[in-house]
Every structure is written in C-alpha cells, then in structure tokens.
Amino acid sequence: MIFQLNNTASGDSLRDRLADRLLEQAPALCGKPDLASSVAVCEAAHGVAAVLQERETLPQELTPHSSCNLLARALEAAGEPTLARRLHLAGSSSVYATSWITTGQDTVWTLDAGKLNTSDSPCTELAVFERLREMLSTYADVWDATSGRGILGLKRLTEVATDILGPRATPAERNRLAGEMRDYCGGCLDLQRHRRGWQATPIVMSMESR
Secondary structure, rough: OOOOOOOOOHHHHHHHHHHHHHHHHHHHOOHHHHHHHHHHHHHHHHHHHHHHOOOOOOOOOOHHHHHHHHHHHHHHHOOOOOHHHHHHHHHHOEEEEEOOHHOOOOOEEEEHHHHHHHHHOOOOOHHHHHHHHHHHHHHHHHHHHOOOOOOEEEEEHHHHHHHHHHHOOOOOHHHHHHHHHHHHHHHHHHHHHHHHOOOOOOOEEEOOOO
16 A cells, blocks of 8 residues: 655654554453553564554554564564463464353453464374463463453364364264363463462363354
C-alpha cells in the first residue's frame, strides 16, 4: 500500500502509533497486559514499528495475532526466549482466553494440543509432554489474580494421541494416552500451585467435543 504522510502524520508519529498498536494488542492477547511496560517489549515494539513503517504499514492493518508474532520474532532475536515463547503461543492460537456461559465471569484458558505437533519437531510422547509442561509454566501467571481458581480447557488431545501412537492404535489406547496428558497437565498446575502459593488448582477439562 502506498500512502502519503501529511504534516500531522510524520514518520516519527506513525512509528509511535505502530508501536502503540503493538503494545496495546499483543500483551492483552497473551494475558499479561503489564508486558506493555516491559523495557524489552517496548524496545522490540519500536524496532518492529520502524520496519513496518518502511513497509508502509498502517496501524489499523495490524491484528492482535500478527502483533504477537511480530514481537515474538523481535524478542527471540534480542535474546528474550521466554517472552518470545509467550507471545508466539498467543500469536499461533496455541493458548488463548475464552468465556463460557457456565463459568460466569471466570476466564477459561484453552490450550490447543493440536498445535504441539510441528513440522520441524516430531510428535513423540516425550516431546509432547515436555511442550505441555513448558506451555503451562509460561502461562501459569494468568491464574495468579484468582489464586489458582479457574479452568484450563484442553483441545485435540485424542488427535495428538493418534499422531503419537499411529493409525493402528485402538480407541482404548488413544483414550488412555489422552487421559495421561490431561492428568499430566493437572499435575503441572498443582506444582504451580505450590510454587506460586495459590489457594486452589485450576480445573482441567477436556474439550474434545468443542
């Protein structure tokens, strides 16, 4: 897109508006609004904004998911793997917040296990369990405000179990492995309860039918 900058929209102000857009969207989507005040994230946002300005990108063209992915790449390049991982998980919709009528005002955090299988990393049982642990450790703080009260919804566990076990696995074998993954997530969250001093452990629910 080609556009002209007028007196009220100079290069500097456009860069600032792009950076503001990134800092408004990405931290909120990944469930950690205070990331907008992080020095590392702010520097990454202004760096990304400078590149976007050169590409003649308008602030309104940025979506929350693209903001997360752009910041994740910048933070990874800057040597901030933990922050980059959190934003990448949000940008790829691997972890996201939803609301259910049955839970009232409580936010349900959903983990899409189907995103655990990547083209550059084989879907082995050991790798999947490690990725589950890493994702839950990265996002544990979303339950700090409620002292652990809340819900974790798990999607596509049976699909992942099938990928691991192969097409010859019986339904009972797939369901058993899916159950082990669900129980493992519960154990990871209970460990976070002890580490973070929560009064409760988030409820883990399978969302196979959703």
